[in-house]
Every structure is written in structure tokens, then in C-alpha cells.
Amino acid sequence: MRVxxxxxxxxxxxxxxxxxxxxxxGYEDRSKALxxxxxxxxxxxxxxxxxxxxGAGAILLTYNHESHGVQDALTEIQHRFRSVVNSTTHIHLxxxxxxxxxxxxxxIERIQALAKLIMKKRGVTQLKLSTVTM
Incomplete structure (x- = not known):
């Protein structure tokens, strides 16, 4: 391969x-790592x-479950976007x-809309969207 x-x-x-x-x-040189x-x-x-x-991927988000209504809001949003939501894993930090x-x-545009809507919710503190095109 030409470089x-x-x-x-x-x-x-x-x-x-x-x-x-x-x-x-374990990289032996900067070039490969870059x-x-x-x-x-x-x-x-x-x-x-x-x-x-x-596209496919994952939305990782952290939230304060003590923030009033955040869990119900997240569940409602995911049901509204059931055409793109496959599953959810919940972890207590x-x-x-x-x-x-x-x-x-x-x-991808639906996945983006889902991520944007979640990020706007009160109580959500971080959100990372990682996707790949298919």
C-alpha cells in the first residue's frame, strides 16, 4: 500500500x-498508531x-436517577424510537x-435524532454516540 x-x-x-x-x-511505531x-x-x-x-452502534449515557422523571422520560423516548432501539443495558454506577x-x-438520521433528544433531558449528564455505517 502506498503511503x-x-x-x-x-x-x-x-x-x-x-x-x-x-x-x-503494543504498537511498535507511531505511524501505525496514527x-x-x-x-x-x-x-x-x-x-x-x-x-x-x-447504521448501527451504541448510545452510552449517564444520568442521575434521583432527577425527577428522568427514568420515565428515557423509557418513553426509547419506545418512541423503537424502530432503531434494539436493546438497553442498565448499570448502577x-x-x-x-x-x-x-x-x-x-x-442514521433517526439514531441522531434519538441521541439529541436524550441529551436534552434533565438529569442526563453525559452522552456518547458511537456508530458505524452499514
Missing amino acids: ERISFSTPPALLKRFDESLRML QVAMSNFVTEYAWRKEGGKP DESRCLEIISVKGK
Whole structure:
């Protein structure tokens, strides 16, 4: 495979953390690790322009279950989006925080709409959407 040689600038602290991470993961050189990182970056954000195409993935969210009505709201939203919601795993993180992992499959624009609606709910503290195009 043909490759192009590139150069870029980065803060020393970030480079140090990157080198530590690639050693921990077993990469023998930066080039391969950067190729994987770039590929992951492109894949992670490619779905944003794919709208009507099918995709699959997971929505990871944390929320404070003591926030009034948040659990009912999340359940109602997932039922409204049952065309893309396949399953949900619920994990208790501590006395008040929960993690939900929602597996999704369907039109990317519907998955995006679901994630946006969930993020707006009071009590939701973090949300990460990870998808792949099909």
C-alpha cells in the first residue's frame, strides 16, 4: 500500500501521553498508531453526513436517577424510537448515577435524532454516540 509522509505539530504533553498509550497497546511505531487513530476518527464522524443510510452502534449515557422523571422520560423516548432501539443495558454506577447502553440499528438520521433528544433531558449528564455505517 502506498503511503504519504506527513508532518504535524503537537504539544509535548500530548505526544508523551500518546507514546505511553501506544506502548501500552503494543504498537511498535507511531505511524501505525496514527493510522489507526485517523481511521477511527474518520469512521466516528463519517456517519454525520450519511443521514438516510443505515447504521448501527451504541448510545452510552449517564444520568442521575434521583432527577425527577428522568427514568420515565428515557423509557418513553426509547419506545418512541423503537424502530432503531434494539436493546438497553442498565448499570448502577453508584447511589445516584446510572449508565445506560442503548444498542441501535437503523437510519442514521433517526439514531441522531434519538441521541439529541436524550441529551436534552434533565438529569442526563453525559452522552456518547458511537456508530458505524452499514
